[in-house]
Amino acid sequence: MGVADRLRDGVVIPAHPLALTADGEVDLAAQRALTRYYAEAGAHGVAVGVHTTQFPLHADRGLLNEVWRLAAEVGAGRLLVAGICGDTADAVAEAEAAAALGYDAALLCPWGMSEVTEQALLERARAVGDVLPTIGFYLQESVGGRALSRGFWRELFDIGSVVAVKAAPFDRYRTNDVVQALLEHDRWAEVAVLTGNDDAIVHDLVTPARRTVGGRDREIRVTGGLLGQWAVGTRAAVALVARAAAAREAGAVPAELLATATDLVEVNAAVFDVDHGFAGCVAGVNEVLRQQGLLGSARCLAPEERLSPGQAERIAGVRKRFPGLLDEAFVAAHRDRWLGA
Structure with missing residues (x-):
């Protein structure tokens, strides 16, 4: 099965964090432990070098390659998605390095570009697509994204190497722009739509988008996602995607599944620091x-990336309220083994 087919099949892809010690050094044991956690939780792959891995990592190409290599070794056999940053030349160099390590696809991230225009993004997508299958990325503005037109998405889907798009604007109107542009496109059945809307995971997974084009009915469904929130509670995420698939198959969405949607929003509000405009989302x-013992520190590369006041306490609160959604028992049972040599 090719990359595009695997992505359309319904995937859980956590956005892989970067494990740092309190002194700011990469914690290799914890880095491996995280990938082991995702693999044993049943994730279909990992995305490394993305926002949750911390975009400033791309300023140190050697360290970026080391982090990519560790994930590729531990997560062998699963989908490996490399977050790709910078202007075209740098992005192509990163894609070539990731391809050499066995990565399957490139997620096109806007960080590090000298000018984030629609034309610059399209030019970069074409160039990176000569190296790896690519995944477009609608990133919310509060963490470095920008508004993109339906025309941009139509042109992006014209690029044959684009196999998927991650919709993560945290905005229903903008998410709809992506889906409607794809519904109108000749490649509507070829390109997977992955949810990245951590505030609307269940809604994305169970809501069909329909349109009649040329007298024929078309339907697109989001069958999986690539998410920062799935870097925690990964086993629960795998179960959630299976529940959503069953609901789609049955043609009815149980009230219990919709209640889970509300619970996930509550978890996300704490983890992603909604109270402070997402300032502490990576931390x-x-x-x-x-808090679960998989990392020794919540430290980030950039000094401004830190927990907001009261965020740690709010996170502790949702861990108590929603232990199943955050894999509390699963992590506690296996953490020491994952952290072992």
Whole structure:
């Protein structure tokens, strides 16, 4: 099965965090432990070098390659998605390095570009697509994304190497722009749509998008995702995607599944630091893993990336309220083994 088929089949892909010690050094044992956690939780792959891995990592190509290599070794056999940053030349160099390590696809991230215009993004997508199958990325503005037109998405889908798009604007109107542009496109059945909307995971997974084009009915469904929130509670995420698939097959969405949607929003609000405009979103993911004992520190590369006041306490609160959604028992049972040599 090719990359595009695997992505359309319904995937759980956690956005892989970067494990740092309190002194700011990469914690290799914890880095491996995280990948082991995702693999044993049943994740279909991992995305490394993305926002949750911390975009500033791309400023140190050697360290980036080491982090990519560790994930590729531990996660062998699963889908490996490399977050690709920078202007075209740098992005192509990163894609070539990731391809050499066995990565299957490139997620096109806007960080590090000198000018984030639609034309620059399209030019970069074409160039990276000569190296690896590519995944478009609609990143919310509060963490470095920008608004993109339906015309942009139509042109992106014209690029044959684009196999998927991650919709993560945290905005229903903009998510709809992506889906409607794809529904209108000749490649509508070829390109997978992955949810990245951590505030609307269940809604994305169970809501069909339909349109009549040329007298024929078309339907697109989001069958999986690539998410920062799935860097925690990964085993629960795998079960959630299976529940959503069963609901789609049955043609009815149980009230219990919709209730889970609300619970996940509550978890996300704490982890992603909604109270402070997502300022502590990356540190929040790390803090969950630190409280669970998988990481020794919630530290991030950039000094401004830190927990907001009260965020650690709010995270502790959702861990108590929603232990099943955060894999509390599963992590506790296997953590020491994952952290072992």
